[in-house]
Amino acid sequence: MKRTTFNGLVAGGFLAVAIGILVARASPATSYEPSIYTGTPTLTWIGFGIALAVAVSAALVCRGREQALGIALGGTTVTAIVSLPVIRNYRFLGMGDGLSHLGWTRDIVAGQMAPHELFYPAVHTIAAAFHYVGGIPIERGLLFSVVILFVPFLIFVPLIVREIAGDGLAIGIAAIVSWMVLPINNVATHMGVHTNSNALFLVPVVVFAFVAYLRRRATIERLPLGLSPFSLLIYLTGLGLLLVHPQHMIGVIVLIGSIASIQYLARRRYDDHPMLDHPTMYAHTVVLSAIFTVWAVSNQRFRDAFAGLIIGIFEEDIGGGAEVGQRESSLQEIGGSIAELFVTMFLELAIIALAVGVFVLLVWLGRTALDPETKSQINYLSLSLFPLTGLFFLYFVGTPTMAFRQVGFIAVLLTVLAGIALARGVGALSGVITRPGASAVTALLLGGCLVLGLMTVFASPIIYSPGQHVTDETFSGYESALDHSSEDTPLVGMGHNPYRYDHGLNGLEGEGTLSAGSSTTGTVDPETFEAGDYDEAYRGIDYNFVVTEYDLTRELEVYQELHYSDESIEDFETDSSANKVISNDEFRMYTVDGAEEE
Structure with a gap:
């Protein structure tokens, strides 16, 4: 494709996004909307659709500057979709935890409590800063906070894949999969003022920090106490995640602890292996665990939640099985089914998980042409999924809501691995059909999953959950x-x-x-x-x-x-x-x- 043609397409894509935003802004919500999708003008969705079509094509086919522009276009479009409550002047979004978070923010603004008195004060503090500096309503400040915390997810997922694999196609696919927003499942993670869900979008920042630490091996410009810049980055990003919501700090500790365990076993078993050249994660596991422990045990809310989890494990009528049974019975009475709901809400995640699972199995069987360094990084992430899945089952037995929050955390890692897995799949498919044919098939598959993912970012009647527009x-x-x-x-x-x-x-x-x-x-x-x-x-x-x-x-x-x-x-x-x-x-x-x- 000629450069002038490409520039024209990308410019058209950004123009389509801009028109979509302006049309949505000119059509504010004047009454309660059960679905933000049907409430938003059709012209807005047409503009977003055109932009995403251009972005997907550029991310798959182009490289270098052109691919970066395509990824920026896709990220801008998805950010605009997530920002629709702000763009369309919603007073607020969220009728459960969101209203309590609004109340805590009011308390901080009114001086009735200090931010550090909250177990997870980051979202509330950001909103309070918007209120003080910009003079905007607290409700709107919280909606702005949601968008600000979402953007790092779109940026750091392709950066992680670039750090691990360095392959242009993998980077492009990882960006597209990030646009599906797989961590949001509308069971226990939601797009709105929900600190647990907001924290999920910062997990890739922490993952990037320790991948950079493992890959770049900074030996110069040491900081005091023997710290490297990348070690400090791990601690700072981990602390930031803790302040947004501590549950996913547990997931990060399990992830880094798994990497440390793998490194220990590699050093015991092998005399020559790429993992032996990696700096160890032992100290990071201990330090992050200590930070979490000190922060958590001093908070009554955490102690109550932990006690509830333990009680739930031993109660027969509490847990995921009982809740799923109740939901299935209710759905059947109104003509729905769990299977139908699963397809609507989880099909794209299931497809991505299947692709990643097949790829990881091939890696373990030695059926891929990956270099040893990349294979080591993939083993770190894929093997950590075992303890993370075990944590999911523990939650599922004790507290179903926490279990589906854990699904959101696992979805973050699947999003990262999907870029590398699907890129290898395109390479294999190119050997059967032509490379353009393989790219076309991939574009159709990813495009379909992208539509499924974006149509369930917000709650709506299509998933038997009307929007929580206040x-x-x-x-x-x-x-x-x-x-x-x-x-x-x-x-x-x-x-x-x-x-x-x-x-x-x-x-x-x-x-x-x-x-x-x-x-x-x-x-x-x-x-x-x-x-x-x-x-x-x-x-x-x-x-x-x-x-x-x-x-x-x-x-x-x-x-x-x-x-x-x-x-x-x-x-x-x-x-x-x-x-x-x-x-x-x-x-x-x-x-x-x-x-x-x-």
């Missing part, structure tokens, strides 16, 4: 509800406990903060509500009942009236025990008289 009206309604509610009258939701909104609006450090276990908040019993016994639907006492547009979308449209029916809600509107006291386009609150005590 509107101005919803915040306004809850603010009024919380102001006018008393401790004697619980605030009750429809399948969604409203206590998180108290966190988001008022912070967590103030007096009288609502919590999940509080008697002043909860959800109505769906069976009693459906039976029309509204006065007994919440413990038979007086309560304030909240209905939002999100609740109605989830229960009536997505769950297809599985728990609550449209008919019962209409009957509730006219029931003598219910009185509407707050109402706007997105929010309604009723006071409900409880059953009279006998």
Whole structure:
């Protein structure tokens, strides 16, 4: 391809992204959106699609400057997709942990707590800095933080592959796989203000640090205490990851500890092996473990979570098996299935994992032409997957949510290995068909996986999970509800406990903060509500009942009236025990008289 033609295509791609962003910006969300995909104008998606088509082609076919421009185009497009809540002026995104993180950030801004008092203060501190320096709302500062922490993932995945393999095709494929955003599974990792998920996108930075340490062997410009610049980089990036969320620091420690163990075994067994020339990771394992231990054991939240994990391991009704069974039963009642959901949410990850698995097996069998140095680096990462998978099963038995967070961590390593694995696959396929044919097949495969990955970055009805878009009206309604509610009258939701909104609006450090276990908040019993016994639907006492547009979308449209029916809600509107006291386009609150005590 002529350089002028290529430059024209890339310029067209960047123009398409710019037009898509401007169109999305000109169409802000004015009401609750169950899906950011359908809420965003079609012209925006056309622009993004054109840009990604150019980017995928350039990443696969071009090298050097041209490939770098293609990767930059793809990364810009995916960043724009992740930034859609900011671009389209969402007030906030996240109705669970996100609202609690919003509350903690409010506490920091208000001076009610110091950042270091939080177990993972990085996201909140970044948002507070945006608020102080830029004067923007705290909610928007948190959405900016999500984007800032996402970008390193797109940058460092291809850099790691460049450091390990140095092959242009592998770098391009690794970049494309990173655009699929495989660590987000919408089971326990989410694209939004969710510190555990945000931390996943910093893991490649830490991995790059120790790969650079192993490969470059800096022996000059030593720092005090015998540290090399790359050793210091490992500690600093590890500390940064710890401050965003400590769970993935555990994964990094297991990863580096596995590398240290492999190095130890190699030194015991071989007299001549590339691993013997690598600087050891023993000290890094010990130091990072010590940093994590000191930080974690001094925090009550960590101790409670660890105790919950141990209890869950020995409880029969807690764990992944029980939760999957419950989800499968509910899906079947609304015409769905676990198999269908798996295809929608995990097919691209399964394809990538299969490709990586076959490649690693061939490496172990000696059926690849990799140089010994590259093979050593791949063995480090691939062998570490065994203890990391073991950690997943431990979580799965004890705390399913943590298990699927661990899947996100494993997906980061699979993303890195996929670049090298698929590049070797293209080389093998080129021997069967032509090189252009192999590139075309690869482009189609990666393009299909890219579409699947990007269509599930955000929650939406397609995965039976409506988007957690929080509107101005919803915040306004809850603010009024919380102001006018008393401790004697619980605030009750429809399948969604409203206590998180108290966190988001008022912070967590103030007096009288609502919590999940509080008697002043909860959800109505769906069976009693459906039976029309509204006065007994919440413990038979007086309560304030909240209905939002999100609740109605989830229960009536997505769950297809599985728990609550449209008919019962209409009957509730006219029931003598219910009185509407707050109402706007997105929010309604009723006071409900409880059953009279006998």
